[in-house]
Amino acid sequence: MPTLIRQDGFDVRMYFDDHDPPHVHVFKAGGQAKIAIDASPSLILVQGMNSKEAKAALQVVTQHQTHLLEKWQEYHG
Numbered sequence: 001m002p003t004l005i006r007q008d009g010f011d012v013r014m015y016f017d018d019h020d021p022p023h024v025h026v027f028k029a030g031g032q033a034k035i036a037i038d039a040s041p042s043l044i045l046v047q048g049m050n051s052k053e054a055k056a057a058l059q060v061v062t063q064h065q066t067h068l069l070e071k072w073q074e075y076h077g
Contacts, residue, residue, distance in 0.1 A: 001014065001015045001016070001025070004024070004064075004067070004068065005068075007063075009028050010028045010057055011027045011028070012024050012026050012061060013025045014072065018075075018076070021036050022068075022072040022076075023044060024037055024061060024068055028049065028057065030048050031046075031048030031049035032049070033047075033057045033058070034046075035057065035058060035061045037061060037069055041062045041065055
């Protein structure tokens with residue numbers, strides 16, 4: 001699972017053999033958010049993050065949505 005983005009203490013990662021819908025896993029200080037990256041990025045799952053951290057993770061993903069979708073296509077065809 002490569003780390004695609006490191007920003008503001010978040011690590012944005014993507015599994016090579018993951019399933020639809022297109023999404024990433026965002027990690028910070030023991031917490032994790034799973035975020036959909038298709039049409040409009042949205043939270044799928046949040047574990048161990050407070051709402052402020054989850055919102056910040058969503059913002060990071062939204063900033064890099066185009067790049068992340070390109071990587072999803074590269075990894076998953």
